Amino acid sequence: MKALILAGGLGTRLRPLTFSMPKPVVPLAGRPMVRHIIDPLPQEVDTVILAVSYMKDYLERYFQENDVGREIVLVNEDEPLGTGGALKNVSRWLDDTFFAFNGDVICSLDLRAMLEAHRKRRGIGTMALWSVDDPSAFGVVATDGSGRITMFQEKPAPGEEASNSINAGAYIFEPELLDHIPDGVVSLEREVFPHVLHRGLYGHAFKGYWVDAGTRESFLRAQRILLDASGGRVACPVRRLAGVHVVGSNLIEATHVEPSTIGPNVYLEGGARVGRGAVISDSLVMAGAVIGRGATISGSMIGPGAVVEDGAVISDTILA
Numbered sequence: 001m002k003a004l005i006l007a008g009g010l011g012t013r014l015r016p017l018t019f020s021m022p023k024p025v026v027p028l029a030g031r032p033m034v035r036h037i038i039d040p041l042p043q044e045v046d047t048v049i050l051a052v053s054y055m056k057d058y059l060e061r062y063f064q065e066n067d068v069g070r071e072i073v074l075v076n077e078d079e080p081l082g083t084g085g086a087l088k089n090v091s092r093w094l095d096d097t098f099f100a101f102n103g104d105v106i107c108s109l110d111l112r113a114m115l116e117a118h119r120k121r122r123g124i125g126t127m128a129l130w131s132v133d134d135p136s137a138f139g140v141v142a143t144d145g146s147g148r149i150t151m152f153q154e155k156p157a158p159g160e161e162a163s164n165s166i167n168a169g170a171y172i173f174e175p176e177l178l179d180h181i182p183d184g185v186v187s188l189e190r191e192v193f194p195h196v197l198h199r200g201l202y203g204h205a206f207k208g209y210w211v212d213a214g215t216r217e218s219f220l221r222a223q224r225i226l227l228d229a230s231g232g233r234v235a236c237p238v239r240r241l242a243g244v245h246v247v248g249s250n251l252i253e254a255t256h257v258e259p260s261t262i263g264p265n266v267y268l269e270g271g272a273r274v275g276r277g278a279v280i281s282d283s284l285v286m287a288g289a290v291i292g293r294g295a296t297i298s299g300s301m302i303g304p305g306a307v308v309e310d311g312a313v314i315s316d317t318i319l320a
Ligand code: GDD
Pocket: 006, 007, 008, 009, 010, 051, 052, 053, 077, 079, 080, 081, 082, 083, 086, 101, 102, 103, 104, 105, 137, 138, 139, 140, 154, 166, 167, 168, 169, 189, 212, 214
């Protein structure tokens, strides 16, 4: 079975970090974001197709250097084709029931259960559904008593939403869906879903967590959920943390941490350096970053090349 990951976005909302690395490889709680989609795929998924249009070489290098246990096919779009065009563009690989994902979604969806539900219903597709208080920034669905989607609205105006159920960005489709996608730049949400409802597009609600991790705030929210779920880990020898005050759930791989205060919700990637007296909370500090003595960091993503001066105060910021 195949899985397609739509990863063609420019990651504009994670700039300037995404000027030097594509969003799928930004480290989230111990592994590149895209691994949070690839790793939980059911065993029968042997091939993962990544539809990209930005920094393909970077991703190619990542998958050459890291065996993820499945065949990876990277397909480049010279011009972004939209979510539907991207699907159509990889049609030649999709000859059977397949998974498709928005590349920025981090969630607790049970893919096996969803596949079982899809196979029972025999529709053209199944869409994972999540419930939110304010659905207008998402795709919104109405369903009938059998779970069949009867209306799909992409980003409806506030007050126009048919329900609180949103498109969670994880799907199972039959190849027949590809016949309903015209050539060129096409939005799956706006130009395809509304026209295939008669063929049976079903909703699959799930519980647990769901985050579209495409902004600094939502990325750090996803990090918090994942670190809390793992109970927090220290991956470096504890003696390296002598004098370090650790608060809450964190992932500490960093190789050089002077006595400081870390947490909650901090991921210090291996190779990050933290100076004496620094106070870091709710942040990602990537390999190669240097946090100066007495610096205070909160709500921030500190990229691999960043040097934070001694005593600096950084909050709610992305540094490259
Ligand atoms: N290959 C490729 N080409 N990928 C693309 C393109 C493209 O032209 N455009 C967008 N993508 C990828 C993005 O990288 C992202 O992983 C995914 O498709 C969805 O695009 P976003 O730009 O993140 O869309 P959104 O978050 O505003 O809305 C979508 O996701 C919501 C859930 O987070 C829609 O699918 C909504 O209906 C949904 O509720």
